[in-house]
Amino acid sequence: MSRFPHGIPLPNGLNTDPPLPADAPTIGFKLNHLCIRVRDLEKSLHFYINLMGMRTVMVTNTGPMTVYFLGYPSTDRHRENLPEFGKETSIPDTTGLLELFHMHGAENKPDGFYGSGNTPPHLGFCHLGFSVPDLPKTLERLREAGVPVVKDIGAASRRDIPITDWENERGVGVEVKGTESEIHPMFKQIFANFAYVQDPEGYYVELLPQGFGA
Amino acid sequence: MSRFPHGIPLPNGLNTDPPLPADAPTIGFKLNHLCIRVRDLEKSLHFYINLMGMRTVMVTNTGPMTVYFLGYPSTDRHRENLPEFGKETSIPDTTGLLELFHMHGAENKPDGFYGSGNTPPHLGFCHLGFSVPDLPKTLERLREAGVPVVKDIGAASRRDIPITDWENERGVGVEVKGTESEIHPMFKQIFANFAYVQDPEGYYVELLPQGFGA
Structure with missing residues (x-):
């Protein structure tokens, strides 16, 4: 079931990862964001902005959907000047971003229209x-x-x-x-x-x- | 449907985010990881390690499940010394991490046991x-x-x-x-x-x- 010994947190696992040479084709890769669908953009923004302290990096109303990027300003200057935070934050170069997809009209749909990934039998995202x-x-x-x-x-x-x-x-x-x-x-x-x-x-x-x- | 004008990418949106004072209770928050369930840990590790270039931060076989953290070594020293990368990477302090949950036995289950969030009618995670x-x-x-x-x-x-x-x-x-x-x-x-x-x-x-x- 598992090739790892029971119970012990293992830094770097069993040290069996392949080496990562300086010329590996993956050097510079970043896991920079994750994206979830939301029905009610305003409710989600209240949570991630007002309660969790993220701020708006970029929004695009593409027509049938709105694409919303949130992140954490990490310098005093950006915290004091949120428009500059938005303008100067390069999405591909920044980690820890959250993308929300709001398909227009989803705001009228009931609970359960989208799933969290944690309700059986529809498990997936944790x-x-x-x-x-x-x-x-x-x-x-x-x-x-x-x-x-x-x-x-x-x-x-x-x-x-x-x-x-x-x-x-x-x-x-x-x-x-x-x-x-x-x-x-x-x-x-x-x-x-x-x-x-x-x-x-x-x-x-x-x-x-x-x-x-x- | 959307309060944003059509088509234009808007840095910081409409500049209506609340201010973020230096003593806000959310200062220092990080969106540091995301977690997904996987049936076949080895296949997922092949993809994220061998093909996408991530490396193992920490693994724990908790008993009924294995918890696996992956990240990108970001310094030459860590790239050259993956065990040190594992030992010195503080999970809460590092962004861009991927957590995999492998519930033991899921490796015997067919396709569709877990969902990606992108197959209707079970939409959610993108x-x-x-x-x-x-x-x-x-x-x-x-x-x-x-x-x-x-x-x-x-x-x-x-x-x-x-x-x-x-x-x-x-x-x-x-x-x-x-x-x-x-x-x-x-x-x-x-x-x-x-x-x-x-x-x-x-x-x-x-x-x-x-x-x-x-």
Whole structure:
């Protein structure tokens, strides 16, 4: 099931990655953004801008859809001058960007028109991961703003770990106590440090404390 | 449908974002990773490591699932010493990371056990976006390695734009020629520069040329 030893976080895995020479054809590649569909652009913007602190890099109303890029201004100058942040941020050269696709008319559709990837039997995408300097304060602030908390800090039971009953019933991700498929106590300890909330569309947002594991 | 004018890429949108003071509670937040479920970890690792050039940051076999973090070594020292790259990369402090969840046993399941988010009626997640220094060469290399190309460089017809018939039949993302819902020629021009491929699980991977729009 896994070629890795049970329970131990392994930096660089088993050190079996191929070398990465200076002339490899992938030098300079960046995983710079991810893109999700949203029905209600304004609700999603409220969450990612007002609550999560992202700002607008670029918007295009293409006609049948609006394409929206968000990012974090990373210098004082950009924080103080958001129009310059937008103008000077090169999308391909910047990591940590979020792209929202709003197909026009989707704002009239009911819950479930798009899926988060976390509702069986339609699993796939798991979550967007954000790291934050002060997780307890962040979670408190989001909770007060009405954001649904899927997993609280400290929670690390079998039910909190994102393996569904639907998968278990199909022999996937099954935990058998006393075997190597048991959830390792070290992982429970680590997992307890994270929290999960849901964005307005229902996507899962993982919140990691910065400085953790340093 | 959209409060933005038709067709024009707007840096910082309409400049209506709230200010971001130096003491805002979100200062320091990072969108640092995204996480997807994969059935066959080895196939996905072949794609993201051997073909896309990522390397292993950290792996944990938690028992019922394996959690795998990948990233791009960004210094010569880390490229030359991948174990140090793994040891010295702080996950919460690093952007552009990819997390793979492999629920043990999923490797025996058929295609469609997990969904990419792009197959109607189960839409949601769109794509992972990578920027690359030389897109034509990259696409040629991936194609030769057997990677399915969903959208080629240059393609920008209505069929290439990721709005599905399923959505159109429900009044979503509909293009009416001669109106403001028509796909704007400027967007077609921009969109022609990108390519889409599929990873081994079926997720869409957008490839952006670096230096574009600079």
